Amino acid sequence: MRLRQDDTIEVKTPAQLAMMRDAGLVTAAALRAAVAAVEPGVSTAELDAIAEREIRAAGAIPSFLGYHGYPATICTSVNDQIVHGIPRPDQVLCAGDVISVDCGAIVDGWHGDSAVTVRVTESLPYASPGQPGPDDQQDDVAGLLTACENALWHGLAQAVPGRRLTDISHAIEGAAKAAGPYGIIREYTGHGIGTRMHMDPPVPNYGRAGRGPALSAGMTLAIEPMLVLGRPHTMVLDDDWTVVTTDGSWAAHFEHTVAITDDGPWVLTSEDGGAAGFARLRAGRRAGQDDRRGPIAGDTAVGNTAAGNTAAAAMASAGGAATGTASEGARHGL
Ligand code: MF3
Numbered sequence: 168m169r170l171r172q173d174d175t176i177e178v179k180t181p182a183q184l185a186m187m188r189d190a191g192l193v194t195a196a197a198l199r200a201a202v203a204a205v206e207p208g209v210s211t212a213e214l215d216a217i218a219e220r221e222i223r224a225a226g227a228i229p230s231f232l233g234y235h236g237y238p239a240t241i242c243t244s245v246n247d248q249i250v251h252g253i254p255r256p257d258q259v260l261c262a263g264d265v266i267s268v269d270c271g272a273i274v275d276g277w278h279g280d281s282a283v284t285v286r287v288t289e290s291l292p293y294a295s296p297g298q299p300g301p302d303d304q305q306d307d308v309a310g311l312l313t314a315c316e317n318a319l320w321h322g323l324a325q326a327v328p329g330r331r332l333t334d335i336s337h338a339i340e341g342a343a344k345a346a347g348p349y350g351i352i353r354e355y356t357g358h359g360i361g362t363r364m365h366m367d368p369p370v371p372n373y374g375r376a377g378r379g380p381a382l383s384a385g386m387t388l389a390i391e392p393m394l395v396l397g398r399p400h401t402m403v404l405d406d407d408w409t410v411v412t413t414d415g416s417w418a419a420h421f422e423h424t425v426a427i428t429d430d431g432p433w434v435l436t437s438e439d440g441g442a443a444g445f446a447r448l449r450a451g452r453r454a455g456q457d458d459r460r461g462p463i464a465g466d467t468a469v470g471n472t473a474a475g476n477t478a479a480a481a482m483a484s485a486g487g488a489a490t491g492t493a494s495e496g497a498r499h500g501l
């Protein structure tokens with residue numbers, strides 16, 4: 168893959184980043200609403216309708232709908248589906264399934280893009296330990312989800328001025344490998360984002376550090392690691408969209424849109440701008456914990472969130488404690 172010079176990467180002004188924040192927040196709200204509805208018996212088409220309603224109620228536009236002919240507002244990728252699964256009325260979720268929900272919205276021409284993967288459970292994690300997968304081979308789903316979300320946050324933490332693009336890639340790969348023998352998908356990457364959903368540069372989820380364009384304030388990236396329990400080999404189904412593992416192993420996919428600012432990474436699709444996610448990373452390092460246990464192990468405030476792997480818990484984790492947009496805007500020089 169050729170990484171282009173950084174003069175092809177769109178650089179936003181602070182005012183433009185504020186507009187991208189609006190798109191990020193609409194994306195986050197729609198994703199939260201769809202994921203909150205994940206439970207056994209729900210169809211992926213119902214989740215799609217929820218996300219579309221939320222985006223339109225905000226006066227925004229679903230960015231996936233009609234994108235190269237894509238027929239829905241969200242992508243719903245279940246079990247061995249990795250990304251770009253199309254919601255369907257006849258795809259009904261079962262307890263133990265794992266589902267990636269990926270959502271994008273446009274506000275005033277600016278894009279947000281975010282995804283989260285959750286386990287389908289009957290009840291909240293503190294009420295039950297959660298169901299095992301239907302297949303013994305799939306019994307490490309909780310570890311897979313934690314590893315993928317953790318890898319995303321390690322990548323996001325590198326989105327600072329002066330770093331090189333593949334510092335992000337390398338951090339993701341390192342965190343994923345430290346977490347366990349997961350397959351890292353190489354055929355699909357993150358991407359630049361802004362006035363379009365997919366822009367330069369591609370953001371691989373693996374590779375040597377210190378290569379590619381230098382990152383600078385005003386660049387915005389969608390970072391989206393995809394990990395699998397088996398081999399990282401993919402194929403596309405006959406619908407021309409749904410990407411699945413060739414070996415049938417299950418997948419996880421987490422994504423955030425992040426702005427590189429002089430004050431650090433601003434996670435535009437996280438309600439708190441990324442504060443809780445980065446605090447979990449720091450807590451993990453302070454405690455000297457190895458990534459195998461995930462960044463949140465031992466954190467009683469938000470512990471059991473990603474590790475619990477339920478829809479409600481994952482969104483609690485994604486939302487965290489909001490710091491308020493006004494002070495956050497100030498922090499980012501807006
Ligand atoms: N986050 C996904 C990606 O960047 C969004 C795909 S939208 C679709 O690939 F319309 F192409 F499905």
Ligand code: CO
Nearest residue numbers: 280389391422
């Ligand atoms: Co994306």
